[in-house]
Amino acid sequence: MEKQLHKLKMLLAEVVDLQRSASVLAWEQQTYMPAGGAAARADQLATLEGLAHRLFVTDEIGALLAGLNQAAEDWDYDSDESSLWRFISRRYERERRIPSDLVAELARTTALAQEAWVRARKAADYPMFKPHLQKVLSLRRQQAECLAPYDHIYDPLLDEYEPEMKTIEVRAMFAAIKDDLIELVSAISARADAVSDDALHGDFDIERQRAFGLEVAQKFGYDLERGRQDEAPHPFCTSFSSDDVRITTRFNGSFLPSALFGTMHEAGHALYEQGVAPELARTGLDTGISLGVHESQSRLWENLVGRSRPFWRHFFPQLQTAFPAALSAVDVESFYRAINRSKPSLIRVEADEVTYNLHIIIRFELELDLLTGTLQLDELPGAWNEKYKRYLGVCPENDAEGVLQDIHWSMGAIGYFATYSIGNLLSVQFLNRAREVLPNLDADISVGEFGPLLGWLRDNIHRHGSKFTPRELVQRVTGGEMDARAYMGYLREKYSDIYNL
Numbered sequence: 001m002e003k004q005l006h007k008l009k010m011l012l013a014e015v016v017d018l019q020r021s022a023s024v025l026a027w028e029q030q031t032y033m034p035a036g037g038a039a040a041r042a043d044q045l046a047t048l049e050g051l052a053h054r055l056f057v058t059d060e061i062g063a064l065l066a067g068l069n070q071a072a073e074d075w076d077y078d079s080d081e082s083s084l085w086r087f088i089s090r091r092y093e094r095e096r097r098i099p100s101d102l103v104a105e106l107a108r109t110t111a112l113a114q115e116a117w118v119r120a121r122k123a124a125d126y127p128m129f130k131p132h133l134q135k136v137l138s139l140r141r142q143q144a145e146c147l148a149p150y151d152h153i154y155d156p157l158l159d160e161y162e163p164e165m166k167t168i169e170v171r172a173m174f175a176a177i178k179d180d181l182i183e184l185v186s187a188i189s190a191r192a193d194a195v196s197d198d199a200l201h202g203d204f205d206i207e208r209q210r211a212f213g214l215e216v217a218q219k220f221g222y223d224l225e226r227g228r229q230d231e232a233p234h235p236f237c238t239s240f241s242s243d244d245v246r247i248t249t250r251f252n253g254s255f256l257p258s259a260l261f262g263t264m265h266e267a268g269h270a271l272y273e274q275g276v277a278p279e280l281a282r283t284g285l286d287t288g289i290s291l292g293v294h295e296s297q298s299r300l301w302e303n304l305v306g307r308s309r310p311f312w313r314h315f316f317p318q319l320q321t322a323f324p325a326a327l328s329a330v331d332v333e334s335f336y337r338a339i340n341r342s343k344p345s346l347i348r349v350e351a352d353e354v355t356y357n358l359h360i361i362i363r364f365e366l367e368l369d370l371l372t373g374t375l376q377l378d379e380l381p382g383a384w385n386e387k388y389k390r391y392l393g394v395c396p397e398n399d400a401e402g403v404l405q406d407i408h409w410s411m412g413a414i415g416y417f418a419t420y421s422i423g424n425l426l427s428v429q430f431l432n433r434a435r436e437v438l439p440n441l442d443a444d445i446s447v448g449e450f451g452p453l454l455g456w457l458r459d460n461i462h463r464h465g466s467k468f469t470p471r472e473l474v475q476r477v478t479g480g481e482m483d484a485r486a487y488m489g490y491l492r493e494k495y496s497d498i499y500n501l
């Protein structure tokens with residue numbers, strides 16, 4: 001049995017090494033690769049990812065998992081071995097049904113589609129991107145069909161990002177928040193003049209933005225000996241091992257929040273990856289369990305910490321020193337209100353906490369319609385704009401600020417957007433729990449001390465990597481299930497105060 005487990009781990013390590021190597025290439029494509037490299041890179045990624053898949057779905061791994069079936073029942077449920085067996089068995093069952101050629105074709109197609117998306121977004125030209133999206137959508141549909149039967153074709157795609165979550169649950173989650181959000185947006189709109197964000201527009205030197213953002217990320221606990229920051233058109237975090245976790249940011253010299261909160265956000269993801277227990281390295285358990293749980297970490301640091309009064313009590317004087325011309329005449333309370341101003345807008349990544357989930361609901365609804373064929377790709381920009389008008393009262397002037405704004409579909413990430421809202425909900429549930437055991441949390445944050453919070457997150461979430469399903473993890477941490485009430489309560493309290501509702 002020991003021998004079988006050892007053999008399984010050795011085989012899995014090879015698969016993980018190949019996948020992580022593909023991640024290095026994908027990171028490099030978005031940060032440093034010249035545009036001309038796209039075609040060759042697409043082939044390289046297709047080869048690596050196809051190979052990793054073929055090595056994973058072998059009969060040998062299947063036989064080892066089956067051989068360990070009996071032992072797995074005797075292992076302590078919380079042990080690394082037991083988690084490994086459960087997690088890998090589930091993934092094996094899934095991946096075994098998808099042909100490796102399809103995995104390779106998707107890698108190739110999406111590498112090319114990402115380049116096309118960058119060009120199309122720059123030119124605000126949806127028709128330039130449409131043939132790529134057509135191919136991505138068709139491959140993702142094929143992938144889902146390999147995993148039939150399902151209740152909804154979105155289910156197997158969502159499952160890739162949020163294991164065990166079903167479309168029907170996402171619908172219920174959105175139904176629980178949609179009307180309340182629209183109502184809150186309209187109450188705030190009626191008092192729109194109460195908050196101004198003029199202070200955030202101005203001349204903000206990019207090098208100073210970079211230095212300040214990294215200073216904050218390091219204070220949170222992001223270890224630059226095991227990470228680094230680069231620039232990319234769409235900010236992201238990627239992990240090659242828990243000792244090499246990269247973040248990217250994009251800078252806007254005339255609007256402070258983009259890079260500042262983008263950096264806090266990606267650092268939140270990076271803290272999760274850097275906090276995975278070293279014993280899990282190269283097993284496949286050595287990364288965050290789901291994108292929803294991942295997003296709970298990024299949103300926790302970005303919003304619940306980074307957009308709070310205690311945080312700015314400590315950091316605002318430093319920010320003023322970095323940008324004296326723009327901020328010396330601004331007081332901390334006005335700054336706090338400015339960074340929390342809520343106003344319906346077009347760009348998701350810059351949306352405030354109240355309107356953010358409406359951006360997600362729009363994408364979720366469109367993806368369902370595209371997958372079921374209710375909506376054709378020709379109609380997509382129109383449908384996008386119509387929903388923005390209906391839910392947020394704004395309409396894009398061109399496709400760059402509309403349907404082309406997100407990188408996700410070019411990456412094949414259809415089924416992904418819902419996890420952003422899952423993350424928002426979980427972030428509040430997790431922080432509420434942390435507050436119960438850390439009564440001095442706000443006092444700590446207001447003196448720039450984040451160690452206790454990070455320690456709690458490490459113990460309860462990060463170190464487990466993928467050992468527990470999202471449902472199990474939420475149960476362990478909060479004692480219950482994912483629940484929209486804590487999140488809506490948080491939003492109502494925060495925004496009633498800011499807008500005096």
Ligand code: ZN
Pocket residue numbers: 265269295298
């Ligand atoms: Zn994120």
